[in-house]
Amino acid sequence: xxxxxxxxxxxxxxxxxxxxxxxxxxxxxxxxxxxxxxxxxxxxxxxxxxxxxxxxxxxxxxxxxxxxxxxxxxxxxxxxxxxxxxxxxxxxxxxxxxxxxxxxxxxxxxxxxxxxxxxxxxxxxxxxxxxxxxxxxxxxxxxxxxxxxxxxxxxxxxxxxxxxxxxxxxxxxxxxxxxxxxxxxxxxxxxxxxxxxxxxxxxxxxxxxxxxxxxxxxxxxxxxxxxxxxxxxxxxxxxxxxxxxxxxxxxxxxx
Amino acid sequence: xxxxxxxxxxxxxxxxxxxxxxxxxxxxxxxxxxxxxxxxxxxxxxxxxxxxxxxxxxxxxxxxxxxxxxxxxxxxxxxx
Numbered sequence: 633x634x635x636x637x638x639x640x641x642x643x644x645x646x647x648x649x650x651x652x653x654x655x656x657x658x659x660x661x662x663x664x665x666x667x668x669x670x671x672x673x674x675x676x677x678x679x680x681x682x683x684x685x686x687x688x689x690x691x692x693x694x695x696x697x698x699x700x701x702x703x704x705x706x707x708x709x710x711x712x713x714x715x716x717x718x719x720x721x722x723x724x725x726x727x728x729x730x731x732x733x734x735x736x737x738x739x740x741x742x743x744x745x746x747x748x749x750x751x752x753x754x755x756x757x758x759x760x761x762x763x764x765x766x767x768x769x770x771x772x773x774x775x776x777x778x779x780x781x782x783x784x785x786x787x788x789x790x791x792x793x794x795x796x797x798x799x800x801x802x803x804x805x806x807x808x809x810x811x812x813x814x815x816x817x818x819x820x821x822x823x824x825x826x827x828x829x830x831x832x833x834x835x836x837x838x839x840x841x842x843x844x845x846x847x848x849x850x851x852x853x854x855x856x857x858x859x860x861x862x863x864x865x866x867x868x869x870x871x872x873x874x875x876x877x878x879x880x881x882x883x884x885x886x887x
Numbered sequence: 888x889x890x891x892x893x894x895x896x897x898x899x900x901x902x903x904x905x906x907x908x909x910x911x912x913x914x915x916x917x918x919x920x921x922x923x924x925x926x927x928x929x930x931x932x933x934x935x936x937x938x939x940x941x942x943x944x945x946x947x948x949x950x951x952x953x954x955x956x957x958x959x960x961x962x963x964x965x966x967x
Contacts, residue, residue: 642919645915645918645919646919649912649915652911656908689901690901690905691905692898692901693898693899693901693902693905694902694905696898697902726920727916727920727921728920729915729916729919729920730913730916730917730920730921733909733912733913733916734913737909837919837920
């Protein structure tokens with residue numbers, strides 16, 4: 633009886649969370665779009681300018697707080713690294729919802745540290761270098777956690793492929809910039825990867841009681857679909873970047 | 888340009904709503920996925936409280952307005 637009560641409670645809570653996310657996101661992003669934005673925040677196929685602008689607008693109070701409290705960008709980067717280790721631990725223990733939510737939080741810290749550095753004129757080569765290294769570790773920790781969770785399944789290969797693709801995407805840009813070329817193209821850049829993996833694991837964990845094992849008899853079917861899609865799309869992005877840099881360097885249009 | 892009182896309150900309200908959402912979701916995750924149900928519940932409660940306080944900040948602020956008992960004369964100056 634207790635088990636049934638617990639299952640009912642968990643299902644009701646999961647439904648309430650889904651409803652809360654849907655209502656809050658719809659109302660909040662809708663309101664932002666109606667107001668419009670004077671600032672060009674860029675955009676991509678996955679994350680359009682509306683969502684990016686809304687996200688950055690919501691970060692404003694925290695940026696102000698970091699500037700006011702003299703929190704250095706390096707401290708934010710270190711917090712991101714610590715958060716990523718917690719994400720890996722959550723994923724490895726099967727806490728996919730919590731891990732996904734913390735993954736989005738660590739991604740947010742990455743955005744805030746850059747913006748705080750610019751606002752406090754604290755941008756430096758050393759800070760940029762530290763930030764890139766921590767970003768790679770953060771990417772790897774998330775994938776390592778998922779790899780530990782799916783260690784007995786074929787999904788492990790998809791996770792490792794996603795990890796490899798993510799590293800190649802980043803390396804391609806770094807190498808291209810080292811050779812004097814600009815490389816900011818690609819379907820899934822880092823923010824898009826975070827959003828897809830973060831929300832994929834959040835919704836996958838919440839919908840698990842509904843979906844069940846319908847992908848090759850595996851539990852967490854929705855998470856598996858997201859991981860496989862991510863593995864494919866990240867590697868497609870890597871190929872896109874390689875082709876772009878190849879053409880740019882061939883034309884001699886560096887920079 | 889200096890920020891008005893309502894702008895500052897709106898920003899603070901936004902911060903509370905975002906913090907509230909973060910805590911609410913984190914608490915829900917702990918409730919659903921770990922044995923620390925009470926801890927998760929407390930975090931959820933704190934998040935819900937912050938979110939509601941943030942929602943209350945959306946309302947037009949009365950702080951910057953003249954007190955209702957202060958009459959405004961033809962020159963726009965308040966007198967008791």
